[in-house]
Amino acid sequence: MASAQQEQWGTKLGVILAVAGSAVGLGNFLRFPGQAAANGGGAFLIPYFAALLLLGIPIGWAEWAMGRYGGKKGFHSAPGIMGLMARNSAGRYLGVIGVLIPLGVSFYYVFIEAWTFGYFLKFLTGGVGIDVSAPIADQAATASAFYNSFTGTAQDGVLFTGDSKLTIISWIIVFTLNIFFVFRGLSKGIEKFCSYAMPAMAVLAVIVLVRVLTLGTPDPNLPDQNVVNGLGYMWNPNYSKLGDFQTWLAAAGQIFFSLSVGFGVIINYASYMKRNDDVALSGLTASATNELFEVGFGGMITLTAAFVFLGVSGTTAAVATGSFGLGFSTLPVVFAHMGPIGNMVGAAWFFMLFLAAITSSLSMYQPAVALLKESLGWSHQKATAGIAALGTIGAILTLWFTQGGAFWSTVDFWVGTYLIFIMAGVQIIYFAWVFGIDRGWKEIHNGASIQIPPVFKFIMKYVAPVYLIIVFVGFTVQNLAASVRASWASTGSRVGMITIGATLLFLILVVRSGQARWRREGRDLNDTQPAD
């Protein structure tokens, strides 16, 4: 028995833009170019597109189909939907991961989103104080000092006790915006916002791209530092890297995290579709949109801009600082060199990143809101207030334990990285092997306006799970031991682990309560009756 009044998306395009908005984030603009440049440049695109076809898109289709199927039975939370797939309680408890991931990630993601908003405000009002007549090392030091101060990385509690309150103010603004749009509901809030934000993001990306591609050779004394060589830095292929397992691992990881598969959002968003809405084309379109922002914009803008002002060594050093170093320490130096319009280009860039971040963070609250509503019978307003309260607790911890980024990087590793592999693996195995690939294939094509090539049936059943296991094992071997040590190395990281445990326990109790409630209501929680 489905609930009498279910939330639904207003339009087909609405759900596509919302899922694409969830997928397009800071990683598209900051992580992808760094990964590509460090792993073979243009040659990286071969394992990258292989992972897209063999891992990202097939698991995405499974997730879309599972979500819509769950919605037909009145379930919108990952535990409810995974219980249907598995036909038992184990599926429901494993489904808790699909709520823990987006909720846990939201704790620190909104903090990082506040950086983009704060930087946008700074560039709108004159930049971060870089003196372009100073030696380049001093400029980089100024940008780094601002970044460290803004993110409070020197010391726990400094964002509350320090002189500048811009970070806290930025966080309050972006968190309030998030809760406001989630509170307004799926169609009037998230869908409406994404329907404006996604085109706006594309327009801003085009503006910044055009500016970067027309930079020419800014310093005639350094003729090699030009746009064409900047593009070459990113795109010249180094095919020898294809023989390195690390390149294939990095490409699969990039695809995986970029598309938001296994994140718990697609399964939730798809559950609000109408029973015959097209999931095959919607899934493909959302993935294609993500790829446009990642390859078409991220791959063209970020490193090209850095190269023309910083050259080979400066850009390589910037890539080595990681995504955040590249985005928040290096690019401010680049914008400062763009002359009178540099601050406006910087403001456009950071506002674009802010839109990318907020369309992602909005999607992180909805799965938990859905769980509270259907497990505890809460109203949308009450559930949103509950998640706002949890989000505030998580955010206060993130804002306080800033030293070395230990708190949020611990939550990011375990919840925002490791559990995603597990969730995606559980999902594709339940879908292809328990729900059944024949039934699943039929479900994907129900209402579809495209026919997926039959080879994908084989890919979903065999190739994607095996590919995923190989990547997961490779990732574990490479990262687990060091991450386990780091997780207990500081107060911030220990608090991060406790936060994960407490949130997990809370969600398990909610699912336990929900399961009892669904049984009392006589709902088909083990999928014993046909959906149609």
Place this chain on the structure above:
Amino acid sequence: MTAAGWVTMIIALVVVWGGVIWCFRKVLETPQEEKAPPGFGA
């Protein structure tokens, strides 16, 4: 930028721009299901 770099970049851009244009054209060509008027349930 090497010739191989140009070729790789152009192919990648054609794939991602072509893919997104094809998908959105297909989405917009497909008729939108009419929304039930209020009061008729979901």
